[in-house]
Amino acid sequence: METRELRYFVAxxxxxxxxxxxxxxxxxxxxxxxxxxxxxRRLGATLLKRDSRSVTLTEAGAVLLHEGRAALDAVEAAExxxxxxxxxxxxxxxxxxxxxxGASSExxxxxxxxxxxxxxxxxxEVVLCGPGxxxxxxxxxxxxxxxxxxxxxxxxxxxxxxxxxxxQVAIFPAGHPLTTRTSLQLSEVTExxxxxxxxxxxxxxxxxxxxxxxxxxxxxxxxxxxxxxxLLVVPDSARSQLNDDLVAVPIVDAPEVTTVxxxxxxxxxxxxxxxxxxALRL
Amino acid sequence: METRELRYFVAxxxxxxxxxxxxxxxxxxxxxxxxxxxxxRRLGATLLKRDSRSVTLTEAGAVLLHEGRAALDAVEAAExxxxxxxxxxxxxxxxxxxxxxGASSExxxxxxxxxxxxxxxxxxEVVLCGPGxxxxxxxxxxxxxxxxxxxxxxxxxxxxxxxxxxxQVAIFPAGHPLTTRTSLQLSEVTExxxxxxxxxxxxxxxxxxxxxxxxxxxxxxxxxxxxxxxLLVVPDSARSQLNDDLVAVPIVDAPEVTTVxxxxxxxxxxxxxxxxxxALRL
DNA sequence: CATGGGCGATACCCTGAAGGTATCGCCGCA
DNA sequence: TGCGGCGATACCTTCAGGGTATCGCCCATG
Numbered sequence: 192m193e194t195r196e197l198r199y200f201v202a203x204x205x206x207x208x209x210x211x212x213x214x215x216x217x218x219x220x221x222x223x224x225x226x227x228x229x230x231x232r233r234l235g236a237t238l239l240k241r242d243s244r245s246v247t248l249t250e251a252g253a254v255l256l257h258e259g260r261a262a263l264d265a266v267e268a269a270e271x272x273x274x275x276x277x278x279x280x281x282x283x284x285x286x287x288x289x290x291x292x293g294a295s296s297e298x299x300x301x302x303x304x305x306x307x308x309x310x311x312x313x314x315x316e317v318v319l320c321g322p323g324x325x326x327x328x329x330x331x332x333x334x335x336x337x338x339x340x341x342x343x344x345x346x347x348x349x350x351x352x353x354x355x356x357x358x359q360v361a362i363f364p365a366g367h368p369l370t371t372r373t374s375l376q377l378s379e380v381t382e383x384x385x386x387x388x389x390x391x392x393x394x395x396x397x398x399x400x401x402x403x404x405x406x407x408x409x410x411x412x413x414x415x416x417x418x419x420x421x422l423l424v425v426p427d428s429a430r431s432q433l434n435d436d437l438v439a440v441p442i443v444d445a446p447e448v449t450t451v452x453x454x455x456x457x458x459x460x461x462x463x464x465x466x467x468x469x470a471l472r473l
Numbered sequence: 474m475e476t477r478e479l480r481y482f483v484a485x486x487x488x489x490x491x492x493x494x495x496x497x498x499x500x501x502x503x504x505x506x507x508x509x510x511x512x513x514r515r516l517g518a519t520l521l522k523r524d525s526r527s528v529t530l531t532e533a534g535a536v537l538l539h540e541g542r543a544a545l546d547a548v549e550a551a552e553x554x555x556x557x558x559x560x561x562x563x564x565x566x567x568x569x570x571x572x573x574x575g576a577s578s579e580x581x582x583x584x585x586x587x588x589x590x591x592x593x594x595x596x597x598e599v600v601l602c603g604p605g606x607x608x609x610x611x612x613x614x615x616x617x618x619x620x621x622x623x624x625x626x627x628x629x630x631x632x633x634x635x636x637x638x639x640x641q642v643a644i645f646p647a648g649h650p651l652t653t654r655t656s657l658q659l660s661e662v663t664e665x666x667x668x669x670x671x672x673x674x675x676x677x678x679x680x681x682x683x684x685x686x687x688x689x690x691x692x693x694x695x696x697x698x699x700x701x702x703x704l705l706v707v708p709d710s711a712r713s714q715l716n717d718d719l720v721a722v723p724i725v726d727a728p729e730v731t732t733v734x735x736x737x738x739x740x741x742x743x744x745x746x747x748x749x750x751x752a753l754r755l
Numbered sequence: 756c757a758t759g760g761g762c763g764a765t766a767c768c769c770t771g772a773a774g775g776t777a778t779c780g781c782c783g784c785a
Numbered sequence: 786t787g788c789g790g791c792g793a794t795a796c797c798t799t800c801a802g803g804g805t806a807t808c809g810c811c812c813a814t815g
Contacts, residue, residue, distance in 0.1 A: 192552050193475050195773095209792060222774050224792060234552065236559030241792065243782055251559040257741060258551035258614070265547040269540035270474050270516065277518030277533040332540070347738035348630050456629035459539060477802095491763060504803050506763060523763065525811055 192230075194266050197259045199226050200238065204256040207246045261330075268332030268455070275335075285314040286462040289325040289334035292409035295428035295450060298355060298473070299338065302452075306469040313462050321407060322391055329455055335463050340426070341449040349453040354470055359445040360430060362416050362423035363438050370438040377444050386422035389415065413437070426450070474512075476548050479541045481508045482520065486538040489528045543612075550614030550737070557617075567596040568744040571607040571616035574691035577710035577732060580637060580755070581620065584734075588751040595744050603689060604673055611737055617745050622708070623731040631735040636752055641727040642712060644698050644705035645720050652720040659726050668704035671697065695719070708732070 202212040203223065213220040231238050238252035248256065278284065290299060299317070306312055318334060326345050328334035339346060341353075361380045363370050369379070381388070387403035389412055398405050404421050406412050415421045417436050426448045430439045452470045454463050484494040485505065495502040513520050520534035530538065560566065572581060581599070588594055600616060608627050610616035620636075621628060643662045645652050651661070663670065669685035671694060680687050686703050688694050697703045699718050708730040712721045734752045736745050 192548055193477060194548070195475060197548070197551070210790090218773090219775055220792075221776085221794080224794090226773080228793085234555055234559065236555055238555075243780095243791075246792085249559075250562055251555050254558040254741060255551060255555040257739065258547070258554050261739070262544065262547035262551045265540070265544035266474055266476070266479070269479070269537060269544045272540050273516055273518055273520075273533050273537040276536040277516065277531075280532055347632060350629060457539065457543070459536060492761090500802090501804055502763075503765080503805085506765090508802080510764085525762075525809095528763085 192233075194263060196226060196230050197263055199223055200230060200255060201259050201263065203227060203239065203246070204248055204252060204259075207248070209246065264327075264330040268330060271332030275332075279313075284462065285316055286336060286460070286466060287316045287318055287328075287334040288336050288338070288466070289318045289320055289328045290338040291322060291325065291340065292319045295355070295426065295431075297428060297431055298450060301473055302466070302470050305473060306466050309465050309469060311461065312465065315466070325453075329453065332455075335458070335460055336452060336454045336466055339451050339453050341451055342446065343448070346451065346453060348456070350456050350458070351451040351453045352467055352471055353449050353451050354473065355428070355450040356447050357427040357450075358441060358443075359424050359448060360427055360439040360441050362425060362429075362433065363440065364417055364419045365436045365438050367419070367438070369440060372440055374441050374443050377442050380422060380424065380442065383422060386419070388424070389421045474515075476545060478508060478512050479545055481505055482512060482537060483541050483545065485509055485521065485528070486530055486534060486541075489530070491528070546609075546612040550612065553614030557614075561595075566744065567598055568618060568742070568748060569598045569600055569610075569616040570618050570620070570748070571600045571602055571610045572620040573604060573607065573622065574601045577637070577708065577713075579710060579713055580732060583755055584748070584752050587755060588748050591747050591751060593743065594747065597748070607735075611735065614737075617740070617742055618734060618736045618748055621733050621735045623733055624728065625730070628733065628735060630738070632738050632740070633733040633735045634749055634753055635731050635733050636755065637710070637732040638729050639709040639732075640723060640725075641706055641730060642709055642721040642723050644695075644707060644711075644715065645722065646699055646701045647718045647720050649701070649720070651722060654722055656723050656725050659724050662704060662706065662724065665704060668701070670706070671703045 199212075199216060202216050203209060206212040206215065209224055209227075210220050213223040216223065227239065234251075234255075236251040237249050238255055240247045240249055275285075275287075303315055303317070306315065318328065320328065323344065325334065325337040325339060329337050329349065338354075339349075339351070361369075361375055363386075367386075369375065380386075387401065389403045389406045390398045390401050391406065404415050406415060406421075412421070412423055413433075416423050424442065424445065427439075427441070433439060452467055454467065458464070481494075481498060484498050485491060488494040488497065491506055491509075492502050495505040498505065509521065516533075516537075518533040519531050520537055522529045522531055557567075557569075585597060585599070588597065600610065602610065605626065607616065607619040607621060611619050611631065621631075621633070623635075643651075643657060645668070649668075651657065662668075669683065671685045671688045672680045672683050674680050674687070674689065686697050688697060688703075694703070694705055695715075698705050706724065706727065709721075709723070715721060734749055736749065740746070
C-alpha cells in the first residue's frame with residue numbers, strides 16, 4: 192500500500208464526500224473514486240458504503256482510518272526526524288520540546304536550566320501548544336520530547352517518566368463568593384450555573400456542545416476567568432502564573448495530575464536522553 | 474514520502490550494496506540509484522556515503538532506517554488489520570495470538586479456556602514463534618495479541634498487563650553432577666565449560682559468536698539439552714513440559730521473568746479486549 | 756604498471772499508472 | 786417531471802518509474 196493511497200482514503204473517510212475530499216487533496220474527483228475502489232479491490236474489503244445520497248464507513252473502513260492515520264504519522268515522523276538528524280550534522284542540532292501553555296512554567300524553567308548545564312547540550316526549541324496537540328507533534332516527529340499531563344493526555348505508545356504529581360485548584364475572579372473558602376469539593380464547582388466550564392475544540396476543530404465559552408489558548412482562558420465568564424480547574428503549580436485579580440482555591444477530591452516527560456520509543460537522540468536525565472534529577 | 478521509496482531505502486541501508494538491494498527488490502540497479510538520490514535531494518540530507526568501494530550509512534541515514542522500518546511496519550499493520558476486519562464481517566472473525574514456543578503452556582491453556590467461555594468469543598489462532606518474533610508480528614498487524622516475557626522481550630510501544638512473575642531454573646540432562654543440588658547461583662551455570670549456553674539467531678538471521686550450539690526452536694533446545702550439548706535457563710513454569718531425562722534446578726539469583734499479555738495501543742478489537750480481560754481474571 | 760572487473764552514476768528510451776475532462780446514471784426534491 | 790447533486794465510467798494525456806547500455810572510478814592482481 193502506498194502512502195498516497197492512504198492519504199486519499201483518509202481524506203475521503205474524514206470528509207465522507209468524494210468531491211470535497213478531492214478538492215482537499217488538490218485532484219479531480221474521478222481519479223479519487225478510482226483510487227479508492229482500486230484500494231478496495233486490492234484489500235478485498237469494502238471500505239465505504241455509498242448509498243447514492245451519502246457515504247459511510249464500514250467496519251473495515253473504520254479500522255483503516257485508524258491504522259492509516261497512525262501509519263501516515265509514522266511516515267511523516269520518519270521524514271521529519273531524518274531532516275532534523277541531517278541538520279544536526281551541520282552543527283544546527285536542536286531538540287523540539289512540546290509543552291502545553293498551562294503547564295508549570297517553573298518546572299519547565301528548571302528543566303531547561305538543568306539541561307543547559309549538561310555537557311553537549313544543544314539548543315532547545317520550546318513549542319507551546321493547545322491541549323492534546325503535543326501528542327500529534329510527537330507522533331509526527333515535529334517534536335522530540337513533550338511535557339504531558341496524566342490522566343488528561345494520551346500517553347499510549349510513548350516512553351514516559353513522571354516528574355511531578357499535584358492536586359488541582361479552581362480559579363475564580365477576585366471577589367467571587369467561593370473565594371472565601373479554603374477548600375472545595377469537586378461537586379461544588381463542576382455545575383456552577385454562573386461559571387460554566389470552558390469548551391476546547393476537539394481534534395476535528397469543532398467545539399462540544401455546552402454552556403461554557405469557547406477557548407483556544409491559555410491566555411484566553413485567564414482573561415475569560417478574570418471577566419467572570421468561566422471557571423478554571425488547573426494543577427496547583429499554575430497558581431504562580433496568576434495575577435492579582437484571580438484567586439485559587441484547592442479542590443480536595445479532584446483527581447491528581449501527574450506531569451510527565453514523554454518521548455517516542457526507540458528514540459536514538461542523545462539530546463532527548465540528556466533532557467530526560469536532567470528532568471529526573473530535578 | 475511514498476512507501477516505495479522507504480522500502481527502497483531500507484533495502485539499500487540493510488544490504489549496503491545497490492546491486493544486491495536492487496536484486497532483492499526485483500528491479501534493476503540504475504532506477505534504484507536514481508530513487509535514492511532523488512530521496513536524498515528531497516530530504517535535503519545525505520543518507521549514504523558512497524566511497525567507490527563501499528556504501529555506509531550516515532547519521533541521518535541511520536535515523537531513516539530506524540524510523541522507516543517503523544513506518545513500513547505501521548503501513549503493513551494497517552493493511553493486515555483492515556483485511557482481518559473485513560473478514561470479521563463475513564463471520565470469519567478470529568484473533569491471532571502470538572506466543573513463544575517456550576512460554577507456559579499451562580497459562581496459555583487456561584487463558585484460551587477462560588476466553589472461550591466469554592460471550593461472543595471468536596476463534597483464536599495461536600502462532601508459536603521464535604524469540605523476539607512476536608514483537609514483529611504485533612507491529613506488522615499479523616498478530617493481534619502476544620504473550621511476551623519481560624525483561625527479555627521489547628515491550629516499548631505496546632499496552633501490556635502482567636500475568637505471572639516467576640523465577641528461573643536451569644535444565645540439565647539427567648545424571649549431570651549439578652542435578653544433585655537443590656539450588657544454584659547464576660554464576661555457577663553461566664560459564665560451565667562442558668555446557669555452553671545456546672546461541673539464537675539475531676534479527677538479521679545470523680548467529681552471534683560463541684561456543685554454544687545454534688538453535689532455532691524450543692524443541693531443538695530440549696533435544697540438545699537431553700544430549701548434554703547445552704544448558705537451558707528457563708522460567709520455572711517450563712518445568713511442566715520436561716520429560717524424564719531432564720532435570721530442573723532453581724537459580725536463586727536469576728532475574729525474575731514476568732509473563733505479560735501485550736497488544737498494540739489503540740486496539741479497537743472487541744476480541745482483544747475480551748482476551749485481556751480473561752487473562753486478568755486468571 | 757597495465758588491465759580486468761566490480762560498483763555506482765549517467766544517458767536515453769519506453770511503458771503504464773495516475774491525473775484530467777466529459778458524461779452518464781441514479782436518486783431525492785421542488 | 787425535470788433539475789441538481791454526487792459518484793461511476795469512458796477516454797485521453799502526461800510523466801514518473803523502470804529497463805538497457807555504458808561510463809568512470811578504483812582496487813586487485815599478474
